[in-house]
Amino acid sequence: MIMVMDAPQVRQMLAARPRVSEPANLNLLVESVAKGDKPALKSLYNLMSGRLFSVLLRMVRQRDVAEDLLQDVFVTVWRKAHQFDSRRGNAEVWLFSITRRKAIDRLRISRRETVGAFEDVAGMERETDIYVGIGNTENYISVRKCLKELRPDVHRALQLCYVFGLTHEELAEEMQVPVGTAKSWVRRGLAQLKESLSIDERT
Structure with a gap:
């Protein structure tokens, strides 16, 4: 039976940030998360959160927004891990795809005042569609x-x-x-x- 957690529970669990003693196979971790494995989600967070946060910060340019989005990314991972298929791509690309989409959606919602910001969003979406989104x-x-x-x-x-x-x-x-x-x-x-x-x- 797959364990169900809501967004606040996921965020509270991730806040603990347990240490990971050795590298883990990302594909296997995501597959374990799909089965409701909370320790696997913690391990995934420890392995990938720093890199995902860097991408978010580079895209949204606001640390507090990037921090919120990072939590949203892992809530989405928890909820949609069952959609990941290792036969169609690797977990690393899947995680970055979710991350970039989160940032793009937030930039759309915020509706930056400058025209350049809208152009950046459009460009990011095209890039995501070209490469990151090929698994879909x-x-x-x-x-x-x-x-x-x-x-x-x-x-x-x-x-x-x-x-x-x-x-x-x-x-x-x-x-x-x-x-x-x-x-x-x-x-x-x-x-x-x-x-x-x-x-x-x-x-």
């Missing part, structure tokens, strides 16, 4: 195939930019290349991905 598309198999055909550095650049939310400057620092090279890899990867998908659709 009918073309999932085709997209995975196309991604595998990319050069390793180009594939990694797309992953760091669109899954982990790095800016071009942070991407360049992470991959130890000039910013121009990092931007070029991202543009090249998106162009190749688009071209490969177009070819697949015609065949």
Whole structure:
């Protein structure tokens, strides 16, 4: 029988932040959460909360909002873990997808005053749809195939930019290349991905 907890209970449980003594398999943790395993959710929080928070803070630019959204992310994980399918993608990408969607939804609701903010939201959504959200598309198999055909550095650049939310400057620092090279890899990867998908659709 799957245990049911409401949002306040989940937040209270996560506040304890128990230590994790060794790395765990994220896929197995999410699958355990789907069965109502509270310790698995705690472990998942310890392993991923820092990275997810960084993405949220980068997107919403307000620490208090990012903290609230992080809690919402794990409430959603608790409620929807049963929807995760390791055969269609890995848990890390699934978690970042939820995180970015939460931030995008919050930016929409807040309706920032500047036009640039609305453009940022639209851009983030397109990026999420292009890469992070591929696990929920009918073309999932085709997209995975196309991604595998990319050069390793180009594939990694797309992953760091669109899954982990790095800016071009942070991407360049992470991959130890000039910013121009990092931007070029991202543009090249998106162009190749688009071209490969177009070819697949015609065949």
